[in-house]
Amino acid sequence: MPYYKPPVAGKYIDPLVDFAFKKIFGSEPNKDLLIAFLNEVFRGRKHIVDLVYNKNEHPGDLRDEGAAIFDLLCTGDKGERFIIEVQRGRQGYFKERALFYTSRLISDLAPKGKRSEWAYNLTEVYLVALLEDFTLAASPSHEYLHDICLCNRHTGEIFYDKLGYTYIELINFVKTEAELETDLDRWLYVLKHLSQMNKIPAYLRKSIFEKLFSIAEYTNLTKEEKEMYDSSLKYKWDNKNVRDYAVKEGIAQGIAQGIAQGMEKGIAQGKHEEAITIARELKKIGIRLEDIAKGTGLSIEEIEKL
Numbered sequence: 001m002p003y004y005k006p007p008v009a010g011k012y013i014d015p016l017v018d019f020a021f022k023k024i025f026g027s028e029p030n031k032d033l034l035i036a037f038l039n040e041v042f043r044g045r046k047h048i049v050d051l052v053y054n055k056n057e058h059p060g061d062l063r064d065e066g067a068a069i070f071d072l073l074c075t076g077d078k079g080e081r082f083i084i085e086v087q088r089g090r091q092g093y094f095k096e097r098a099l100f101y102t103s104r105l106i107s108d109l110a111p112k113g114k115r116s117e118w119a120y121n122l123t124e125v126y127l128v129a130l131l132e133d134f135t136l137a138a139s140p141s142h143e144y145l146h147d148i149c150l151c152n153r154h155t156g157e158i159f160y161d162k163l164g165y166t167y168i169e170l171i172n173f174v175k176t177e178a179e180l181e182t183d184l185d186r187w188l189y190v191l192k193h194l195s196q197m198n199k200i201p202a203y204l205r206k207s208i209f210e211k212l213f214s215i216a217e218y219t220n221l222t223k224e225e226k227e228m229y230d231s232s233l234k235y236k237w238d239n240k241n242v243r244d245y246a247v248k249e250g251i252a253q254g255i256a257q258g259i260a261q262g263m264e265k266g267i268a269q270g271k272h273e274e275a276i277t278i279a280r281e282l283k284k285i286g287i288r289l290e291d292i293a294k295g296t297g298l299s300i301e302e303i304e305k306l
Helices: 018-025 028-042 094-108 183-196 207-216 223-256 259-268 272-284 289-296 300-304
Strands: 051-053 072-076 081-087 125-131 145-151 158-169
Touching: 018 028, 018 072, 018 081, 018 207, 018 223, 028 051, 028 072, 028 081, 028 183, 028 207, 081 094, 094 125, 094 158, 183 207, 272 289, 272 300, 289 300
Parallel strands: 081 125, 125 158
Antiparallel strands: 051 072, 072 081, 145 158
């Protein structure tokens, strides 16, 4: 593997690094930042006035049952529960993990006794996941926000509105500064680009963003916080370098050894969705459409729409 220089902290910390995300959004003095962000995510469907931070680890009820560990877990002023997750790289069974997390919260709502009096009066449970370097399977490249709920498959009518999953694919959020229209756009732009900025731009001159920039300024961290951030940043970039190297090597070897045969075999086994996912990733890193078509069996017209 080629040598990589260790990352150097810029003027502002990267909010998608584990330590930085919790520093900015996960403490009582800064909860107005999380409230403002969540209100934009729900786009008027909910209006959160206050939040209480909860412990982020929920142990299993049984000795051998795994614990659910969240990045952030909060309770809203109306009793709603919010799980906020940052996922930096593709992970197996990610959707299943989200279902496990929300199911664990729902099961914890049941009282140990007097269940008949409780009558299954469930509070709302929502998971908001920021996906940094990957997309959900079969996700269109022009969409970045997915609002998922239980609904009737045939009519689209919402069946249950107290459980929701919001997935934000930052890799698909490609708006420029001039294209930012809403505060949600501005939040996503800041989350994605803050660590490359050297000052707060004029279009973010609102008190909530000014507070964010002040908290995120590297020089405002204590010595211990700088050490924690530097370590967290290095961990993030080490993982990214490993993934990038594996992708590049895999593509080079695959093309050299006849990637077309492997892809076509997958298609022959009915893995059309897998071929689309592979084509989308190859397209993102600049492989020629003709080579992608040859390797996946998809048409150039179909690849152009991804």
